[in-house]
Amino acid sequence: MRQFSGKRILITGASGGLGSAVLQAFLDRQATVVAVGRTKHGDRTSGGVSWVSADLTTSAGALDAAREAGEVDVLVHLVGGFAAGGPVEKTTGEIWTRMLDLNLNSAFYMIRAVVPAMLQKRYGRIIAVSSRTGLDPAANLSAYGVSKAALNALIRTVALETKDSGITVNAVLPSVIDTPANRQAMPSADYARWVRPESIAATICWLASDEAADVNGALVPIYGRA
Template identity: 55%
Template sequence: KQAVETILAHFGKIDVLAHLVGGFAGGQTVADTDDATFQRMLAMNLTSAFHILRAVLPPMRQAGSGRIIAIGSRAAENPGPSVGAYSASKAALVSLIRTVAIENKDLGITANVILPGTIDTPANRKDMPGGDTSQWVQPASIANLIVWLAGDGGKDVTGAAIPVYGRGL
């Protein structure tokens, strides 16, 4: 909330929220996932979004415009084994963003979530040394989509969960 107040004091309004906070922990079955890991996934991938949304929506509503873009995961719609806590937290994020889209559809605010597959980052390359990086999503692809959704091109897109899977279909 303090960050939003600082931005409003300096710029007068908030045009775009690109919520990029998130992460992965786990790698265990649901039966073997401890409470701390589950809570960590919810905190990183859902609660962080909830708090920033609650802070930016009032000034966006007052301005009569705004673009909200969050980063989810392919796992939100296509979960796999040993990623239950992560998948559940990202699926909840999709639901939260779609709810925000519905609640603000007549107020000039759009809300969408991008669902990337494995992103080609140094951390992922380190964690998955045998992965086929030619199939992974390039960060620039996600950045370009964020820019498009934030601009005039994305004005009629809201409530969408947009798959960006690279070549890893």
């Protein structure tokens, strides 16, 4: 498949449970990939991927990552994290701030860093990974749910702001993903009901394609049978 031949894709969180599948899906489709994580994964350039390390919960980190990546056609923003803080009155300030930093602020910083070049080129695809909890609140997950709901609002806002510029901005909303970390955390769950990372990766690739040029501001549920 040569779908993304000649396209430069920036994938944040590319080393994670979902990110590894997304990275592989774009490589399989002949993309040139710049992968960002907090820590170094692999050599600077290996297997068609350039690895950049940056802390994307800071504006400076996101700007550094975008500068190192160069002009990109697609941003896939996967960086995020999960913490169950308990009921609101027991949720610590540390958890609240960490969820907003990881799930919302990182997206704001990355989008802000790549949009100017996309506007100039009049082409771009931005896909963020949100969560079902961003649409359907869950008890004891206020920090996580609020951070993903705010991410949804950010995505829809940027979609409106860029809609006449050849740019599309969308999010996918998984339920539980079948990752090694989730299997370890929930050993007695029925994994077959969860969503496979490869299935999410395929949807992200489609949203990044020219075929999806008219899909903008969508929050796409990918729930499997969870």
